[in-house]
Amino acid sequence: MENQQFKKWLKIIGIPVIVALAIRGFFGVEAWNDLFSVMTVGFLFFGPLLVGMLATYLSDVKKLQNRWYVFFLPWLPIFLFFLITLAFKIEGWACWLMVLPFYLLAASVGGIIGSELKKQKVAKNKKLFVSLFAILPFLIAPIEKMVGAIPGTYDAYTSIDIKADKEAIWRNVTRVPQIQKEQDKGWLTESLGFPRPLKAELNYEGVGASREAIFDKGLVFHEEVKEYEHQKKMRFSIKANPHEIPSTTMDEHVVIGGDYFDVLDGTYELEKLNENTYRLHLYSHFTLSTTFNFYASWWARWIMQDIQNNILQVVKQRAEQA
Template identity: 60%
Template sequence: MDRQKLISTLKIIAMPTAYALVLRLLFGVSTWNGIFNMMSKTFLFFLPTIIGALSIYFSNIEKVRNLGYRIMIPWIPVFAFFFITLIFFIEGWPCILMILPIFLIASSVGGLIGGYYKLRKNDNKIYLSVLTLLPLFISPIENFIGADSTPYKAYTYIDINAPADKIWSNVTRVREISKEQDKGWLTNLLNFPRPVKAELNFEGVGAYREAIFTNGLVFHETVTEYIDKKKMSFTIKALPHEIPLTTMDEHLVIGGKYFDVLNGTYELEKLTEKTYRLHLYSNFKLTTTFNFYASWWANNIMKDIQNNILQIEKQRAEKQ
């Protein structure tokens, strides 16, 4: 590769990556959260769009004429950006995995937009200048409008071939769960704390239940409705100040400003003389400007946790 091609290739990758890193650091300053915020549409959608447009702007026009090039090349600086933020501990693996699909799609859209203006041979510098400055103007407006706080419900169930009393004893109090018994594939992939045990001081309204997870995560639960061997509802409270900083990414902390679990309910339904259906559902809320996307992840994470617990309770009840 000759010197000119090397410089051109570096521009295509380095310039968009550098721009993304500058915005990441700017939007990550905690004292500027009222103006610039990572948990915003501006950062999640506009940034990768601009990355895509920049990569095409610095590309050779002959290559830009190829549609596949305009769609795929923007992915290179996106991956470079995430690699740098990961190795320097700027961003955590779970966050990267969650926002990667958005960044890839939006960067391709940016590549198509950049290609449109590049092929028209207009004054690309004007369009580029406006595009790169857009996040600095849009983010304050988005923050001024504020985020939506929306409630959601995660519902799961499992059928168990065991007597009601055996099932219920494993519902109210969950004995210690070994790592081998933990089958929560999504939470394990995202390196979320795994469930350890649940303790209940007595059976009835007003009882205190503690659901303990690894790495210091504890759900403080208060029973609000109790019908023996039929139903147990409880409020759920996670206290962020109890959770060590290394346990979860700051943007994913349960009980934090973006994601909180409100309450849960177990219901035991009789299907046949030997089979019962154990229902478990929880209510949680999200407070972001992109709940339409965040809710998909949050709902699947909650279902993964619940299905994992239900599977353990089934195995133990049937084994007893």
């Protein structure tokens, strides 16, 4: 009896996992990048939707009476799929963590569809619908590729109040000395394994000046000052050269300056609140080039805000201590 149950669960979980790995392998072939890519809705939504549909479709009809079973069962093959791809370094931790909510939702939708198909009495219709959903990822992705990604520009705004004189604040804005590990409060970027800020160097104060924001793991932002008002405002362009960043630093799908994500500029503005307090604003603009910017922009903004808040709290701490 136990052996029979084990075989049932092996089928319910194992077959969807094998399908997920097969889809990932197919979409990962570089020679087919013009038609298929993991950075498409075809892969990121319809792939897990198929996995979730198979999980419930292969289950016993009696179990499908439980709505919690239908909704959460598809998560099991998804988590197992993620673990396998991480173990074999097919995908990076940061990429999967960001796509996980999207993946789980799609898998649950697929689970509901698979449950309804299983309950149908006409066997011919079942096979037709299963076949249709099985080819959807391979139909949607090429259409996305032909339409092309629509680049979008977004902003990330942050600010902090500092009780210090403007000279001390501005000194720490233009040039940021080495940031120690214990001063780093970027919890989101740390959990995603993103490089942490180390220091920023400016050759002089004024328009045309060059500034380098140096992060660990080999990431460097090359910046040029475009607008400068002493102790009031500094706007600078930002460029990250992907070829300078070691391949082990960031996942290829989220690398800054790559095909999908790039940072354009940043701006510091110092606002006087009262005789003892200033508000330091830091905002930036970045671009995304995916077919699912509606989702990717949330993560990109959170990451940029986490980086900026981390830098602002360092400036605050140092200015107030000074």
